[in-house]
Amino acid sequence: MSRILITGADGFTGRYLTPLLASQGHDVMGLSHKPASNPVDGLLASRVCDLTDTQALTDAVADLKPDKVVHLAAIAYVAHGVVEDIYRTNILGSRNLLEAVNTVGNVDAVLLASSANIYGNRVSGAISETVSPDPVNDYAVSKLSMEFVAKLYRDRLPIIIARPFNYTGVGQSIDFLIPKIVHHVRQGAKEIELGNLDVSRDFSDVRDVASAYAALLDQPAALGETFNICSGTAYSLRDVIALIQEISGHDFSVRVNPAFVRANEVKTLWGDRSKLEGVLGQRSLCDLRDTLSWMLNAQ
Numbered sequence: 001m002s003r004i005l006i007t008g009a010d011g012f013t014g015r016y017l018t019p020l021l022a023s024q025g026h027d028v029m030g031l032s033h034k035p036a037s038n039p040v041d042g043l044l045a046s047r048v049c050d051l052t053d054t055q056a057l058t059d060a061v062a063d064l065k066p067d068k069v070v071h072l073a074a075i076a077y078v079a080h081g082v083v084e085d086i087y088r089t090n091i092l093g094s095r096n097l098l099e100a101v102n103t104v105g106n107v108d109a110v111l112l113a114s115s116a117n118i119y120g121n122r123v124s125g126a127i128s129e130t131v132s133p134d135p136v137n138d139y140a141v142s143k144l145s146m147e148f149v150a151k152l153y154r155d156r157l158p159i160i161i162a163r164p165f166n167y168t169g170v171g172q173s174i175d176f177l178i179p180k181i182v183h184h185v186r187q188g189a190k191e192i193e194l195g196n197l198d199v200s201r202d203f204s205d206v207r208d209v210a211s212a213y214a215a216l217l218d219q220p221a222a223l224g225e226t227f228n229i230c231s232g233t234a235y236s237l238r239d240v241i242a243l244i245q246e247i248s249g250h251d252f253s254v255r256v257n258p259a260f261v262r263a264n265e266v267k268t269l270w271g272d273r274s275k276l277e278g279v280l281g282q283r284s285l286c287d288l289r290d291t292l293s294w295m296l297n298a299q
Contacts, residue, residue: 001024001025001026001027002026002027002066002067002068002108002217003026003027003029003064003065003066003067003068004021004026004027004028004029004066004067004068004069004070004217005029005030005031005061005064005066005068005069005070006018006021006028006029006030006031006069006070006072007030007031007032007051007069007070007071007072007073007097008030008031008032008033008071008072008073008074009028009029009030009031009032009040009043009046009072010030010032010036010037010038010040010046011032011072011073012169012171012172012173012206013072013113013206013209013210013213014030014040014072015040015041015171016169016206016207016209016210017070017072017210017213017214018030018040018041018042018043019040019041019042020042020210020211020214021042021214021217022041022042022043022044023042024214027044028042028043028044029043029044029045029046029047029064029066030043030045030046030047031046031047031048031049031051031057031060031073032046032047032048032049032073033048033049033050033051033073034048035048045064047060047063047064051073051089051092051093051094051096051097052088052089052092052093052096053096054096054099054100057096057097057100058099058100058103058104060100061097061100061101061103061104062100062103062104065104065106066101066107067106067107067108068107068108068109068110068111068217069097069101069107069109069110069111070110070111070113070213070217071094071097071110071111071112071113072113073089073093074089074090074093074094074113074143075089075090075139075142076115076139083138086138086139086142087138087142087145090139090142090143090145090146091142091145091146091149094112094146094149094150095146095149098110098149098150098152098153098157101157102153102156102157107157107158108158109158109160109217109222109223110157110158110159110160111159111160111161111162111213111216111217112146112147112150112159112160112161112162113162113164113213114143114144114146114147114161114162114163114164114226115139115140115143115163115164116163116164116165116166116202116228116230116269116271117135117137117139117140117143117266117269118133118134118135118140118143118144118147118163119131119133119134119135119266119269120133120134120135120136120140120266121134121136121266121267121268122267122268122269122270124268125270126232126234126270126271126272127228127269127270127271127272128228128272128274128275129163129226129227129228129272129275136264136266137262137264137266147161147226154224158223158224159223159224160216160217160222160223160224160225160226160227161225161226161227162212162213162216162226162227162229163226163227163228163229164204164209164229164230165201165202165203165204165228165229165230165231165269165270165271166201166202166203166204166269167203167204167205167206167208167209167229168203168204168205168206168291168295169205169206169207169291169294169295170294170295170298171206172206177194177237177240178203178240178292178295179295180192180194181194181240181241181244182244182292182295182296184252185244185248185250185252185296186296188250189252190252190253191252191253191254191255192252192253192254192255193254193255193256193257193260194237194254194255194256194257194260195256195257195260195261195262195265196237196256196260196261196262196265197237197238197241197254197256198236198237198267199236199237199265199266199267199268200234200235200236200237200267200268200269200270201234201235201237201269201270202230202231202232202233202234202235202269202270202271203231203235203240203288203291204229204230204231204285204286205285205286205288205290205291205294207286208231208283208285208286209229211283212227212229212276212280212283213229215280215283216279216280219279219280221279222279225275225279227275227276227279228271228272228273228275228276229271229273229276230270230271230272230273230276231271231273231285231288232271232272232273233270233288234268234269234270235288240288240292241254243288243289243292244292244296247289247292247293247296248296
């Protein structure tokens with residue numbers, strides 16, 4: 001079993017990945033930007049550390065002595081208002097982490113969570129890892145830049161790049177689309193304000209994403225490779241709304257608020273999971289209906 005360090009262990013994905021890895025017998029340690037408001041299940045040890053503080057980060061990695069690293073910490077909200085924060089955290093913070101891990105040494109795998117947003121807009125068809133990136137917002141640019149930074153360490157560190165498409169689940173911030181709709185439904189709202197309804201997304205369950213990350217860490221064939229993390233199925237936002245209405249039995253109207261419509265909105269984001277399945281084998285995935293039911297009925 002391994003000592004695994006997760007940056008952003010107290011974040012949405014980290015709170016699913018940490019207990020999963022712990023249940024597999026690993027010693028899981030976390031780095032977070034500030035003290036966690038609630039304990040993270042399965043976390044053996046944790047440190048509070050700013051990724052932009054190079055020396056403190058190096059000291060934390062040296063103290064925790066991980067065998068493997070999962071880098072989840074990032075500003076992940078596309079519409080985050082402070083552009084400088086996105087670039088500072090997602091690029092400089094990631095480089096600092098890679099440098100710290102390289103300095104400390106003796107690491108078997110480093111999984112970096114990038115984003116399918118780097119692909120930009122596609123008219124049709126599932127996107128494979130061979131598609132040329134074409135980012136259309138600052139968040140996507142920051143994630144693609146992180147991937148280029150990672151190339152500088154390819155000959156020194158065993159890096160795996162994961163490009164997750166949209167995913168959701170219980171505990172995700174209501175800043176994100178599906179949690180926002182679910183929250184309003186659970187509150188009995190009669191009308192919900194949304195942005196562009198003419199978009200399609202490949203939605204995964206956060207539990208499937210955590211499972212894929214854990215499996216990639218344990219797969220030697222994944223080292224040095226890039227993988228889409230996706231369900232392989234695209235749903236239009238109108239389909240998602242209809243599913244939520246059907247499952248909840250709650251009818252509501254949707255009003256498009258022009259203030260929520262982004263000029264650089266990615267219209268279609270649909271992933272090809274063939275490469276992932278080629279390395280990990282076919283895996284049972286949560287159906288979007290099951291994920292939505294879980295979220296609507298969560299206590």
